[in-house]
Amino acid sequence: MSVYTPLSRQQMSALLADYGFQLVDFRGASHGIENSTFLIEARDPQGQPSPLVLTVFETLEPDALTPYLELLAQLADHEHLPVPAPLPAPDGHWQCRVANKAAVLMPRLPGDHDFAVDxxxxxxxxxxxxxxxxxxxxxxxxxxxxxxxxxxxxxxxxxxxxxxxxxxxxxxxxxxxxxxxxxxxxxxxxxxxxxxxxxxxxxxxxxxxxxxxxxxxxxxxxxxxxxxxxxxxxxxxxxxxxxxxxxxxxxxxxxxxxxxxxxxxxxxxxxxxxxxxxxxxxxxxxxxxxxxxxxxxxxxxxxxx
Incomplete structure (x- = not known):
């Protein structure tokens, strides 16, 4: 997913610190067209590697985003589908703000994009x-x-x-x-x-x-x-x-x-x-x-x- 809202290392470090993570490295993802998505290498409070994904929403406002996040949480928790659930922000909600836009942090599930088809x-x-x-x-x-x-x-x-x-x-x-x-x-x-x-x-x-x-x-x-x-x-x-x-x-x-x-x-x-x-x-x-x-x-x- 293309990056329309670039973030500095300082911005990313500060956001992750609020969640209890330490930034190691990050990069913009390259697929999709609607939002800005970053692939993050981080460490959790115990110092263990914790791959994450941050999505910054270019058009969706917080109220409009909420039902989608509730859906993700339900699918990941109850339906046993390979769907990433949003991580709670410091205030207990599933979204935060960065660069004055709504954003969501999620665990990065294993695997890679592979466009082969058969x-x-x-x-x-x-x-x-x-x-x-x-x-x-x-x-x-x-x-x-x-x-x-x-x-x-x-x-x-x-x-x-x-x-x-x-x-x-x-x-x-x-x-x-x-x-x-x-x-x-x-x-x-x-x-x-x-x-x-x-x-x-x-x-x-x-x-x-x-x-x-x-x-x-x-x-x-x-x-x-x-x-x-x-x-x-x-x-x-x-x-x-x-x-x-x-x-x-x-x-x-x-x-x-x-x-x-x-x-x-x-x-x-x-x-x-x-x-x-x-x-x-x-x-x-x-x-x-x-x-x-x-x-x-x-x-x-x-x-x-």
């Missing part, structure tokens, strides 16, 4: 999504809905090429006209939001697009990253592997809803990348290329490149 990995991703989608939602704090995020992106439709204006508006209108589902979804399960260790998933990261909606939408977001080639064309073997594992772990799929969701999810990230931050001063990845999802949208709507 049918075996897609099966693991499908099984993980099935487990997530079966989590109870009755005790969750209200989360912002993906439908509201989509509505906020409609202004970007005017920036699409003329030949895609009608198809984009039609699929978005059809999706928004259907009631939202009540399944907990991740909403952003791209390859840079998983860590791997010894060929197995070791961590599921970045729940800041999580919400309640249809599981097919979460599947669509995931399939559009994991199961397409560089031209945006669906790769049938990967898609079949992911969906088969999802069903084997108890997930159910409405095929008609998934077909529409694949279009909407491609359009959502095309539009959000058009609207995304252009980070001339950022360290790391910065904004991603909207054309990637233009190609995926073309394949999902008409099978064209």
């Amino acid at each position: 049918a075996h990995r897609c099966r693991q991703v499908g099984a993980l999504l099935a487990r997530l989608h079966q989590c109870p939602v009755n005790t969750l704090a209200p989360l912002p809905g993906e439908r509201e995020r989509l509505a906020g992106l409609t202004e970007q439709l005017r920036h699409l090429p003329d030949q895609w204006q009608n198809a984009a508006r039609e699929c978005l209108t059809r999706w928004q006209a259907t009631p939202a589902g009540q399944t907990l979804i991740h909403g952003d399960l791209f390859r840079d939001n998983l860590l791997w260790q010894d060929g197995q998933i070791s961590a599921l990261l970045d729940f800041y697009n999580a919400c309640l909606d249809h599981p097919e939408y979460d599947l669509a977001v995931t399939l559009n990253d994991w199961c397409v080639d560089e031209a945006g064309k669906p790769v049938a073997a990967r898609q079949t592997a992911l969906l088969d594992a999802y069903r084997e772990q108890g997930g159910t799929v409405d095929d008609a809803r998934l077909t529409l969701a694949l279009q909407v999810a491609a359009l959502r990230f095309w539009l959000s990348r058009l609207a995304g931050p252009v980070a001339e001063q950022s360290e790391g990845q910065g904004s991603k290329d909207p054309a990637e999802f233009a190609r995926i949208f073309a394949w999902r709507t008409q099978g064209l490149d």
Whole structure:
């Protein structure tokens, strides 16, 4: 995740000291585009190595961040998913402030980013999504809905090429006209939001697009990253592997809803990348290329490149 808010060693040391940690070293993470994330080597009060992650939120304010942190704590504590739970700040809350922005410190789970993709990995991703989608939602704090995020992106439709204006508006209108589902979804399960260790998933990261909606939408977001080639064309073997594992772990799929969701999810990230931050001063990845999802949208709507 790119760094939009650089922090000095003095700032980092002072923040960690409040939590009882001693800074050894830190660096900005290189994946993602929304927040500033730092990978930290530290020592705990007993002097033992303690890898940590600090996320500084570029747009989310404390009140908006709270339900996501409650979700992370619940998933890590009760659902036995490989999800990092926030560490309590000195005041007992799960967030702090640094550089006048909301921030969260978490333990760094084992594993590394690995962007290789094949049918075996897609099966693991499908099984993980099935487990997530079966989590109870009755005790969750209200989360912002993906439908509201989509509505906020409609202004970007005017920036699409003329030949895609009608198809984009039609699929978005059809999706928004259907009631939202009540399944907990991740909403952003791209390859840079998983860590791997010894060929197995070791961590599921970045729940800041999580919400309640249809599981097919979460599947669509995931399939559009994991199961397409560089031209945006669906790769049938990967898609079949992911969906088969999802069903084997108890997930159910409405095929008609998934077909529409694949279009909407491609359009959502095309539009959000058009609207995304252009980070001339950022360290790391910065904004991603909207054309990637233009190609995926073309394949999902008409099978064209």
